[in-house]
Amino acid sequence: MEYVLTGATLIDGNGGEPIVNAAVHVQGERIAWVGSMADLPPPTIPASQWGDMEQIDLSGKWLLPGLIDAHIHICYNGSESVFALLEKHRDELVLEAVDICKRTLSHGVTTIRDVGGEQFIEMSLRDAINRGFIEGPRMKLSGRVISMTGGHAHFIAREADGSDEMRKAAREQIKAGADLVKLMATGGTATPGQDIHASQLTVEEISAVTEVAHMMGRKVAAHCHGTGGIRNCMLGGVDTIEHGTYLDDETADMMVANGATLVLTLGAGNPDLESYPLSPVQQADAERRKPMIEQGVKQIRGTIALARSKGIFLGIGTDAGGNPLAPHNFSMARELELLVDNDLTAMEAISIGTRNNAVVLDMDADIGTVEAGKYADLLVLNADPLADIRNLRQIAAVYKGGEKV
Ligand SMILES: [Zn+2]
The missing domain is CATH 3.20.20.140 (Metal-dependent hydrolases)
Known part of the structure; x- marks a missing residue:
């Protein structure tokens, strides 16, 4: 299982400014790389293989840790x-x-x-x-x-x-x-x-x-x-x-x-x-x-x-x-x-x-933020939770360990 989630606004859990137009490279159960779409292809993928990589377009969505x-x-x-x-x-x-x-x-x-x-x-x-x-x-x-x-x-x-x-x-x-x-x-x-x-x-x-x-x-x-x-x-x-x-x-x-x-x-x-x-x-x-x-x-x-x-x-x-x-x-x-x-x-x-x-939970090495090395436990929203926290209920997709549930 390997893909790149592209185009979402990323709220990574650390409390800093969201990354607009983010890319998240998922490899197996874990996140391999997180960055801006401007830096694609991800450095974790050899340029020669980039064309074959599955890309999941999340434009207009918000991406958070589960x-x-x-x-x-x-x-x-x-x-x-x-x-x-x-x-x-x-x-x-x-x-x-x-x-x-x-x-x-x-x-x-x-x-x-x-x-x-x-x-x-x-x-x-x-x-x-x-x-x-x-x-x-x-x-x-x-x-x-x-x-x-x-x-x-x-x-x-x-x-x-x-x-x-x-x-x-x-x-x-x-x-x-x-x-x-x-x-x-x-x-x-x-x-x-x-x-x-x-x-x-x-x-x-x-x-x-x-x-x-x-x-x-x-x-x-x-x-x-x-x-x-x-x-x-x-x-x-x-x-x-x-x-x-x-x-x-x-x-x-x-x-x-x-x-x-x-x-x-x-x-x-x-x-x-x-x-x-x-x-x-x-x-x-x-x-x-x-x-x-x-x-x-x-x-x-x-x-x-x-x-x-x-x-x-x-x-x-x-x-x-x-x-x-x-x-x-x-x-x-x-x-x-x-x-x-x-x-x-x-x-x-x-x-x-x-x-x-x-x-x-003593699990911060594995979960809690959208960062390289952690499990790809992700929440995708249809609306901005920073504009209205009730938008946490506007769920577009949930990923656990890289798999869509
Ligand atoms: Zn109780």
Whole structure:
């Protein structure tokens, strides 16, 4: 497989000026050369062979790196309650998840980080995708979330208490094939009756997990809303804070000192009701969580401003599947739209959803930008996302590893 994509406006993910009239030479799964049409034929192709090279004309289109969703739950559909999903036969969950994988890819998301799976179905999906049996994004997976007994999402979690059990729980996930470990460090809105400000793991318990995960080369991600939970996670050496709603000045400084990342999730608490009206089940869930969500949306504006002023490294994810208000649709486009609503430029939002997220997944050597040597994971748009970030939904084509999907 070898071709040159020509004529598009290239937004390469690094945040610099777009290249108008760009050319991208793809060789096998990877990008061999990126430059301007003025410099064709590419130096990677001998001039004598240039005439035979397949050229794909993308004039009038925009070319971006494939999007990366740094926080997703691929085994849950995000439109029914988790309790309803858990009553389904495993096969039903598998088949629905196969469809979710395809849909995620078709929406321009070529890589995901799943931070809470179900019965290790996600591991089988990852392996099936890697072997070419089904279509779907590249995956980094946490396996089951680890929570305290009765903690956030305990109905899907590996419950563990005390350092020894926490170590064992983390090692179980890694044994099953986890690429990272996910902790629940505070309450969450998706679990009825919880206080999102309450810390749910001690510094000792968190440290036990980070120690064994880091020994095995895995990062640790922690669900945190309340400030106390973020503080415990920073004292315990956690790598990524998920949500981070009630970040304050002190915990922001701790994150900077630790080099920790804040993975924002904006859409799950602020659903796209205009494009996707709620079903009765979703309506009931929305009513129950309304006060928490309204407060959270207000809070997160300040949190984003604080994180940016401190220079905290930002990632972004949809939390699609994480609750009944977070279906798998144009969820990543929605996330970047909400970043722009929170005063980031469209270019900054795109860089966070591509280059930054690749760093969060430890995959920046292979994906995240359109550069020579990286996988040809590409998103082609019919309209300019810098003029209107909602144009991320105007998809003309998606390429994964050089292949059009
Ligand atoms: Zn989640």
